[in-house]
Amino acid sequence: MQRTEFSQTLQSNMALPANETSMAERSQWVLNAPAPPSTWHNLMASVRNTISSYQKMCSYIRGQPGPKVVLSFLRSIFPILHWGRNYSPTKFRNDLLAGLTIASLCIPQSIGYATLAKLDPEYGLYTSVVPPLIYALMGTSREIAIGPVAVVSLLLSSMIQKLIDPAIDPNGYRKLVFTTTFFAGIFQAAFGLFRLGFLVDFLSHAAIVGFMGGAAIIIGLQQLKGLFGINHFTNKTDIISVMKSVWESVDHPWNPRNFVLGCSFFIFILFTRFLGKRNKKLFWLPAISPLVSVMLSTLIVFLTRADKSGVNIVRHIKGGLNPSSINQIDLNSPHIGALAKIGLVVAAVALTESVAVGRSFASMKGYHLDGNKEMVSLGFMNIIGCFTSCYVATGSFSRTVVNFTAGCETLASNIVMAIVVLISLQCLTKLLYFTPTAILASIILSALPGLIDINEAYKIWKVDKLDFLACVGAFFGVLFASVELGLLVAVGISFTKIIWISIGAGTETLGRLPGTDVFCDAQQYPMAVKIPGVAIIRVKSSLLCFSNANSVRERILKWISREEAKGNIEDNTGSIIQLVILDTSNLVSIDTSGIASLEELHKSLVSSGKHLAIANPRWQVIYKLKATNFVTRIGGRVFLTIGEAIDCKLDF
Missing domain, CATH: 3.30.750.24 (STAS domain)
Structure with a gap:
């Protein structure tokens, strides 16, 4: 009765012309509004929204037969069971070509990024096997290429080496890396399961642009060690320490053959990239040029025995399947608190890069990328990866561009890439013994221009000066202090901007x-x-x-x-x-x-x-x-x- 009377009153009021409703009555509409939801009510509503999807799934399960319930549950966890039903030979042909193309880029990059992370080269290859396979089962992006990336590798080495020096205790350092990877995976999965992805947004777009640019320069300076063949080099990442180390190396003997070899193939890689941009049909040329550089330089060093003349080489790379590293996850470490903090920072940066890359290409292809599912898949990928001798993996921008350009259709291209890398681990690691470290440095250097976006920084300057301040703060913080301090400066400036807007x-x-x-x-x-x-x-x-x-x-x-x-x-x-x-x-x-x-x-x-x-x-x-x-x-x-x-x- 009350609802009927209310509806009749509402209809009669709506039927009245506007001038027949007095101003006093309209003021009462404002004053007599019901009490708004309380803070506790909003908090509980947020919790209910977080678990609503799981409740819907449970209610659906109760009304379905057993086999269908199991299949629906598996499809929600493993999207490959959904898109795999419509997989065709044409898609496989495109994915095969794309997978072979990104594998040719992935193998030399993975070896280089492992050395950037202060790990043995094989750990970069391990990280390009298991994580891509896990992501292919659980991921929602069709184009992302998974593996080690430069910025995350630099983050790990710059922060963990403050706890243990990898040159003095490589085994202890490796344990901390795997433990950090475990924490990073836990945080990433938790962000997705509890829909806490908004926490990643505290790293603003401007801050990421500045951070990436500063990190790219630091990574480039770190490669001077391999490019010049410098034996004694600083472990610090700030530009002053690196340049001081380079300057001091002038007084020590160094072999120019490393520099000539590295620069020659660096120019070759840049030239193939130029050809690829001029002619889209030659997209495969810049993708395979790093692998070609490794093969040719290795052959040159082997035939000339340049390693006896002072050319630094990779030497032994351990082959075979990914060994288990469960016993190396040290949760009783005295550094456990610091490792958890490092894992949180690395998880946030890796998520930001991967989700940003995935969303960019998803919008180009016209489909929706579920951010929470992405976080869960990346989290479980790294959790399983840390048990199989992998360090933190995420979506690579450079390899994703190659994957997209090569015409990938599904995540099967990641599976192809992982299989090719696995075959390389089984059969080709002995052939990489004579690979010069200058070539790895040139490959990393060739990938860095994509991290420095001057046009975007200029656009930020034109649009918002406070955002540009965050961008510059992150850039110079990474450049002159440390990677983690650069991130802290960027987040601090972003919060200061919010407070400034509020106060002002x-x-x-x-x-x-x-x-x-x-x-x-x-x-x-x-x-x-x-x-x-x-x-x-x-x-x-x-x-x-x-x-x-x-x-x-x-x-x-x-x-x-x-x-x-x-x-x-x-x-x-x-x-x-x-x-x-x-x-x-x-x-x-x-x-x-x-x-x-x-x-x-x-x-x-x-x-x-x-x-x-x-x-x-x-x-x-x-x-x-x-x-x-x-x-x-x-x-x-x-x-x-x-x-x-x-x-x-x-x-x-």
């Missing part, structure tokens, strides 16, 4: 656009007409709180004083401004400091013969204003629109 919440004066009932910023629209005797002011911030409340109040009072002094229009009856309308349509919430500042504003206006009115308050705002009796103190002048607030001036 400005106000804007509104006027009516001619011929309309629309009120807009008078500075943005100079044609807007100001209402005589009325000051209409809007708060720009979405929150009026302790950080900006006094500033907003002072801005309003100073503006009123300035406007009155400007025209010098006062008579015996008082100021020409009789009514100050505060448009709160932007305010989402207000705290006690904000309410206190409004009360002080009201007292200041009353003392000078003015009145205060509130227009269009949001749900949380009007609820708190009523709870503190502020509405009563201003005489109930709360209105649905600015126009109705202006009409109330006639009552003064």
Whole structure:
């Protein structure tokens, strides 16, 4: 009965013309709104939303036969069971070509990135076998190529070597790397399972651009050791320490054959990349050029025995299947707290890079990439990987571009790549004995230009100077301090930006656009007409709180004083401004400091013969204003629109 009466009343009110609904009645719509959801209610709603998908799955399972339930459950965990049903020979041909192409790029890059992570070369190859296979089963992106990447490799080496020096205790260092990979996988999976992916967003786009650029330069400087054949080199990653180490090496004997060999093939790789960009049909040329460089340089060193003349070579690379590393996960390490922190940082960076790359190509192909599923798949991929001698793997931008250009159809290209790398581990590692380290350095150097995006940095500068400050802070933090400090600076500047915007919440004066009932910023629209005797002011911030409340109040009072002094229009009856309308349509919430500042504003206006009115308050705002009796103190002048607030001036 109550619902029927309410519906009839609602229909009758909707049937009334607008002019038959009194202004007082519309004001009551604002004042008599039900209480908004409490903080506890919002928290519980968030929890319910987090587990709603699992509840729906459980309810679906209860109504289905056993085999169908198992199949549906497996498909939700392993998307390959879904897209694999429509797999065709044509798709396999495209995936085979793409997989062979990225494998030719992956093998030399993986060896180089392993040395960047201060690990033996075979661990880069191990990381290109198991993680891609796991991701192919659980991932949702069709184009991402999984494996070790330069930035994550640098992060691991720069942070973990502060705990254990890999040159002194390589076994202990390797244990810490695997333990960190375990923590990184745990964090990544947790982000996805509990829908906490928003935490990764604290690394803003501008911060990532600056961080990647700084990391690319640091990685490039680190490769000077291999390119020049320097035996004694610093373990620090800041530019000052690296350049000092290079300068000091001038006094020590070094062999120019390393430099000549490395630069020659570096130029060759860049030339093939230039040809690939000029002719799209030659996309395979820059993809296979690193592998060709390794093969040719290895053959040259073997035939000339240049290793006896001072050319540094890789020497032994352990082959075979990925060995188990479960017993190397050291959860009782005295560094366990530091490893967990490193794992969190590495997990965030790896997720940011992989999800950003995956979403970019998903939008190009016109399908949706589930961010939470991506995080879960990357997490389990790294958890399983750390048990099989792999360090942190993620989506590689350079290899994903090659995979996409080669025409991949599904994640089967990752499976092909992993199989090729596995065959290489079984059969070809002995052939890589004479591979010069200068070639690995040149391969890493050739991949770095893609990490430095000057055009994007310039665009950030043009759009938002504070964002550019975060970009520059991350760049110089990585360059002159350390990788982790660069990230910390970027996040700190981003938080400072948020606080600055909150504290510096400005106000804007509104006027009516001619011929309309629309009120807009008078500075943005100079044609807007100001209402005589009325000051209409809007708060720009979405929150009026302790950080900006006094500033907003002072801005309003100073503006009123300035406007009155400007025209010098006062008579015996008082100021020409009789009514100050505060448009709160932007305010989402207000705290006690904000309410206190409004009360002080009201007292200041009353003392000078003015009145205060509130227009269009949001749900949380009007609820708190009523709870503190502020509405009563201003005489109930709360209105649905600015126009109705202006009409109330006639009552003064």
